[in-house]
Amino acid sequence: MSKLANIYVFSDKPSRIRDLIGVATPLGDKVTAIVIGAQPEAQAAAAAGAATIIAIPSQEGVIVEDYAPSIAEAIRGAGAAGLVLLAAGKRGKCLAAKLGAALRAAVVNEASAISLDGGLAVSHMVYGGLANATETISSPLAVVTVASGALEAAPCQAVAGAEIRQGVFVPPAHPIRLVKREAKAGQAVDLAASRRVVCVGRGFAKKEDLSLAGDLASAIGGDVGCSRPIAEGEGWMEREVYVGVSGVMLNADIYIALGVSGQIQHMVGANGSKTIIAVNKDKNAPIFNFADYGIVGDLYKVVPALVAALK
Amino acid sequence: MDFQLSEEQTLIRNMVHEFVEQHVRPMADEIDRNHRFPEESIAPMAELGLFGFNLPEQYGGSGIDSVAYAVASEEMAKVSASHAMIMGSQCTLTTPILVKYASDEIKERIIPKMIAGEALGCFCLTEPGAGCDAASQRTSAVRQGDSYVLNGSKMWITNAPQSKIFIVFAMTDFNKGVKGISAFLVERGAPGAEGLSTGHPEEKMGMGASHTTEVVLKNVVVPAANRLGAEGQGFKIAMETLDGGRGGGAAMATGLAQAALDSTVAYTKERVQFGRPIAANQGVQWMIADMATRIECARLMTHRAAAAKDSGLPCTKESAMAKLYATETAMYVTEKAVQLHGGLGYTRAFAVERLMREAKLTEIFEGTSEIQRIVIAGQVLR
Amino acid sequence: MNIIACCKIVPEDQDIAVKPDRTLDLSKAEPKISQYDLNAIEAAIQIKEQSGNANVVALSAGAAKTLGNSKIRKDILSRGVDSLTLVADDSLEGRLPADTASVLAAAARKTGFDLILCGEGSGDIYAQQVGILLGEMLGVASINGVSRITAGDGTVLVERTLEDEIETLELALPAVVSVTADINTPRIPSLKTILAAGKKPTVTETLDGIGYQAPAPVAAMTSVKAPEQSDRKKKIIDGDSDADIKAFIESIRPELTA
Ligand SMILES: Cc1cc2nc3c(=O)[nH]c(=O)nc-3n(C[C@H](O)[C@H](O)[C@H](O)COP(=O)(O)OP(=O)(O)OC[C@H]3O[C@@H](n4cnc5c(N)ncnc54)[C@H](O)[C@@H]3O)c2cc1C
Ligand SMILES: Cc1cc2nc3c(=O)[nH]c(=O)nc-3n(C[C@H](O)[C@H](O)[C@H](O)COP(=O)(O)OP(=O)(O)OC[C@H]3O[C@@H](n4cnc5c(N)ncnc54)[C@H](O)[C@@H]3O)c2cc1C
Numbered sequence: 001m002s003k004l005a006n007i008y009v010f011s012d013k014p015s016r017i018r019d020l021i022g023v024a025t026p027l028g029d030k031v032t033a034i035v036i037g038a039q040p041e042a043q044a045a046a047a048a049g050a051a052t053i054i055a056i057p058s059q060e061g062v063i064v065e066d067y068a069p070s071i072a073e074a075i076r077g078a079g080a081a082g083l084v085l086l087a088a089g090k091r092g093k094c095l096a097a098k099l100g101a102a103l104r105a106a107v108v109n110e111a112s113a114i115s116l117d118g119g120l121a122v123s124h125m126v127y128g129g130l131a132n133a134t135e136t137i138s139s140p141l142a143v144v145t146v147a148s149g150a151l152e153a154a155p156c157q158a159v160a161g162a163e164i165r166q167g168v169f170v171p172p173a174h175p176i177r178l179v180k181r182e183a184k185a186g187q188a189v190d191l192a193a194s195r196r197v198v199c200v201g202r203g204f205a206k207k208e209d210l211s212l213a214g215d216l217a218s219a220i221g222g223d224v225g226c227s228r229p230i231a232e233g234e235g236w237m238e239r240e241v242y243v244g245v246s247g248v249m250l251n252a253d254i255y256i257a258l259g260v261s262g263q264i265q266h267m268v269g270a271n272g273s274k275t276i277i278a279v280n281k282d283k284n285a286p287i288f289n290f291a292d293y294g295i296v297g298d299l300y301k302v303v304p305a306l307v308a309a310l311k
Numbered sequence: 312m313d314f315q316l317s318e319e320q321t322l323i324r325n326m327v328h329e330f331v332e333q334h335v336r337p338m339a340d341e342i343d344r345n346h347r348f349p350e351e352s353i354a355p356m357a358e359l360g361l362f363g364f365n366l367p368e369q370y371g372g373s374g375i376d377s378v379a380y381a382v383a384s385e386e387m388a389k390v391s392a393s394h395a396m397i398m399g400s401q402c403t404l405t406t407p408i409l410v411k412y413a414s415d416e417i418k419e420r421i422i423p424k425m426i427a428g429e430a431l432g433c434f435c436l437t438e439p440g441a442g443c444d445a446a447s448q449r450t451s452a453v454r455q456g457d458s459y460v461l462n463g464s465k466m467w468i469t470n471a472p473q474s475k476i477f478i479v480f481a482m483t484d485f486n487k488g489v490k491g492i493s494a495f496l497v498e499r500g501a502p503g504a505e506g507l508s509t510g511h512p513e514e515k516m517g518m519g520a521s522h523t524t525e526v527v528l529k530n531v532v533v534p535a536a537n538r539l540g541a542e543g544q545g546f547k548i549a550m551e552t553l554d555g556g557r558g559g560g561a562a563m564a565t566g567l568a569q570a571a572l573d574s575t576v577a578y579t580k581e582r583v584q585f586g587r588p589i590a591a592n593q594g595v596q597w598m599i600a601d602m603a604t605r606i607e608c609a610r611l612m613t614h615r616a617a618a619a620k621d622s623g624l625p626c627t628k629e630s631a632m633a634k635l636y637a638t639e640t641a642m643y644v645t646e647k648a649v650q651l652h653g654g655l656g657y658t659r660a661f662a663v664e665r666l667m668r669e670a671k672l673t674e675i676f677e678g679t680s681e682i683q684r685i686v687i688a689g690q691v692l693r
Numbered sequence: 694m695n696i697i698a699c700c701k702i703v704p705e706d707q708d709i710a711v712k713p714d715r716t717l718d719l720s721k722a723e724p725k726i727s728q729y730d731l732n733a734i735e736a737a738i739q740i741k742e743q744s745g746n747a748n749v750v751a752l753s754a755g756a757a758k759t760l761g762n763s764k765i766r767k768d769i770l771s772r773g774v775d776s777l778t779l780v781a782d783d784s785l786e787g788r789l790p791a792d793t794a795s796v797l798a799a800a801a802r803k804t805g806f807d808l809i810l811c812g813e814g815s816g817d818i819y820a821q822q823v824g825i826l827l828g829e830m831l832g833v834a835s836i837n838g839v840s841r842i843t844a845g846d847g848t849v850l851v852e853r854t855l856e857d858e859i860e861t862l863e864l865a866l867p868a869v870v871s872v873t874a875d876i877n878t879p880r881i882p883s884l885k886t887i888l889a890a891g892k893k894p895t896v897t898e899t900l901d902g903i904g905y906q907a908p909a910p911v912a913a914m915t916s917v918k919a920p921e922q923s924d925r926k927k928k929i930i931d932g933d934s935d936a937d938i939k940a941f942i943e944s945i946r947p948e949l950t951a
Binding site for chain 1 (some may be wrong): 704706709711715717789790791814816817818819820821822824825826829830832833834835836837838850853854855856857858859860861862863864865868874875908909910911912913914915916917918919920923925926927928929930931932933935937938939941942944945946948949
């Protein structure tokens with residue numbers, strides 16, 4: 001099938017606009033970026049490669065999710081057919097569903113593939129990463145969220161003289177009041193963009209020992225991630241850095257798992273790595289079935305030796 | 312005839328499974344190795360109602376269902392037999408005696424606390440000179456006005472260091488032999504009970520986390536109202552309680568055996584020697600078939616004895632047979648499991664080493680295998 | 694306050710097998726309550742415990758042959774809810790989120806509610822949108838990603854832990870809130886709640902009974918396949934003696950210095 005006529009891109013995070021446009025470009029004839037704000041925001045989208053931009057005026061105290069009616073209106077005005085791409089964060093997923101309801105469009109979160117062969121079809125993981133499901137879209141419009149690095153993004157040139165249109169703010173029927181917002185202490189790294197990742201699993205006995213993983217990461221010039229229990233059970237690391245079906249999907253060159261058992265829900269996030277290395281004291285840990293290199297041993301013994309050897 | 316568990320029994324099994332996987336498995340090896348009583352498990356176990364099995368709802372219990380208890384005990388023992396012991400001492404050996412024989416005042420005061428895990432109880436029958444021959448009690452209870460004065464010492468008492476509630480068997484009349492034994496409730500900390508003390512935990516082969524100690528009674532004064540049942544009824548109370556307890560022991564043994572089999576199945580499919588998994592050898596397969604068959608039989612006997620008990624049918628023979636067969640199965644299966652794990656089976660790398668040590672106890676406590684055979688023969692030859 | 698906690702019955706993923714042609718064999722997978730919906734149920738009963746006077750209805754839509762399983766119904770009821778409403782119809786098997794949300798919306802309208810809680814996504818298709826779709830279809834406020842809820846007077850305060858910020862929002866009731874897995878640790882049902890489950894009321898609705906009208910389909914699931922296993926080298930060193938560690942380091946050094 002030929003390209004889609006229209007693709008709309010919206011990102012609640014400025015950092016994702018370029019890669020969403022890069023994903024959109026090979027799929028559509030015309031890519032329209034929707035931004036909240038005025039000239040500076042529109043220019044940033046143009047610099048990232050958008051030829052057409054719809055700028056919705058920013059409102060005091062309105063959360064991004066409450067721009068859904070405005071974004072829907074902008075898309076409706078532009079034809080409401082084709083594809084809407086959003087960044088797959090919590091905000092993006094909330095918006096996606098709100099747009100889907102408003103525009104009677106199919107919604108797919110965290111796409112693992114978008115295909116145009118024989119109609120628009122979008123794949124995503126199901127059953128905890130055990131399988132990929134493909135949904136063939138029958139609505140004129142589909143709303144899809146995409147995680148950082150999950151889909152190939154074409155390089156995009158800045159567009160000089162992009163067409164900038166003025167959108168309108170449509171107030172939500174049931175506005176949500178923002179009471180308080182705080183930045184999280186210590187910005188987490190974007191692991192999806194890391195080339196080398198050292199991953200902490202429950203094989204670590206206590207939080208203080210995580211410095212071992214940090215030492216290894218600095219020795220190889222990489223970042224530290226973890227399995228879900230380390231972030232959600234123990235709370236030793238940020239939730240943004242756990243790897244897996246409900247966490248980050250890696251695209252790294254090297255992934256080193258320390259004391260990670262290698263359950264499927266975790267491995268689907270790690271399998272995108274080119275080389276997988278595992279340290280685990282249990283010979284039968286599933287991780288060894290997914291590894292290129294491994295050692296059956298105590299991470300407390302292996303890691304310091306590894307760090308020393310790499311220095 | 313339907314061999315299925317009821318929906319509730321299945322949900323109870325799932326509940327215990329969830330609890331042991333979440334809460335107990337991470338500590339199971341550590342508590343055994345360090346002989347540490349898992350204090351932190353008591354409140355969550357109570358919250359789930361695991362001390363309220365087979366107790367009337369009016370006291371906060373769950374009502375009678377011995378099959379459900381057997382299912383729970385099996386599930387618990389798969390991960391930590393010590394936890395199953397702690398639960399058993401409470402649910403089968405102590406609270407049922409109070410429910411049946413204590414005054415209303417005692418029941419209302421104590422049973423809710425036992426169900427809530429605020430008071431643990433222990434069953435004090437065995438003495439240095441009264442093991443299998445439980446009737447040859449030396450502990451004395453002498454009536455003085457409205458009280459009894461207890462003197463003597465008990466051995467091998469599960470949960471004793473942690474207990475507030477002691478069910479003590481003692482002689483009220485040495486001339487009457489078995490008919491001279493009576494049962495008493497001694498509450499640690501009550502006035503008059505200053506002379507009750509517990510010793511150091513025995514250094515056991517297994518079940519390290521369930522503490523077993525001596526209980527010494529020196530001029531312990533208990534109100535006559537704390538006598539459970541009539542004077543002379545003690546031995547009957549002890550024996551009927553052990554009848555019930557046996558079901559729990561059988562279930563625990565079944566759980567130990569099942570855990571050992573599960574580990575063996577996984578290991579023998581994985582371990583490659585002579586170019587193929589060891590499970591591909593017929594000799595190994597036959598061992599596994601025997602292990603699985605015996606476990607199946609043990610479980611059926613255990614559930615049948617429990618079901619007979621709940622229907623009010625005679626179950627002395629059935630309970631004894633289930634206890635005998637299940638515990639000997641646990642020993643048989645865990646020994647084979649260690650064998651099939653090879654050298655690793657003889658290390659702490661796999662739980663089968665601990666399971667084998669735990670299985671041995673089941674053949675000894677709550678009536679040794681020999682005593683079960685005596686009971687069974689007595690019933691059969693009647 | 695009337696709270697509805699939505700819960701889906703999904704196959705136990707541990708028991709799903711991958712067939713040689715990479716399709717899935719679900720035949721051995723027992724039905725269970727979707728993991729994240731347990732968080733929604735727990736959140737509902739915690740609100741009830743805090744506010745004292747709330748009624749919690751569990752709502753599940755699905756195939757009649759699944760929801761007809763009385764063990765699974767007792768399982769839901771043993772989790773602390775006051776009653777269970779089922780929309781059971783075999784045509785609901787394998788429906789996509791837009792359909793599911795419209796069924797739940799019709800059922801919720803009939804039951805009445807102040808607050809609806811959903812999990813962040815189901816254990817089977819994990820579409821992560823039913824809560825928001827439901828809110829939009831019902832024409833009430835809705836939000837996702839909620840890691841704390843405090844019920845107020847006619848409102849709820851919710852905390853969302855987002856990728857780089859934490860925000861507190863106030864939603865006017867009625868509202869639909871999707872909660873995250875770390876909002877709570879769902880309690881394990883107790884012996885008592887299991888035994889009481891069979892005595893709690895269950896209402897079984899039909900699609901006609903709730904006035905359900907199927908929306909025009911927006912998508913169809915055309916294939917479900919396990920990903921191809923990428924071939925890994927599997928060079929595993931069995932042991933951590935100094936010599937083993939040295940061999941391990943030497944084996945991976947070329948990768949690390951590449
Ligand atoms: C719906 C659902 C979604 C999920 N999503 C995710 C997800 O996105 N990401 C995720 O990670 N998990 C996820 N999980 C959880 C997942 O199933 C596993 O429970 C989790 O990944 C296990 O984490 P772990 O490997 O760190 O811990 P464990 O499984 O406990 O493994 C610890 C490992 O450390 C080894 N070890 C212990 N001590 C040492 C030592 N001294 N030296 C070397 N090795 C040692 C052990 O042998 C063991 O293999 C999900 C689960 C569900 C049900
Ligand atoms: C870990 C543990 C926990 C325990 N918990 C409790 C508890 O909570 N409360 C309590 O009261 N007791 C408890 N006991 C005690 C237990 O019930 C006794 O150990 C058991 O009854 C055996 O008594 P004994 O050790 O004195 O052995 P003995 O009676 O000395 O027996 C030794 C051996 O001789 C055999 N034997 C004895 N008589 C005969 C016979 N007539 N025919 C054939 N063989 C015979 C026995 O079967 C055994 O093999 C516990 C024991 C252990 C090890």
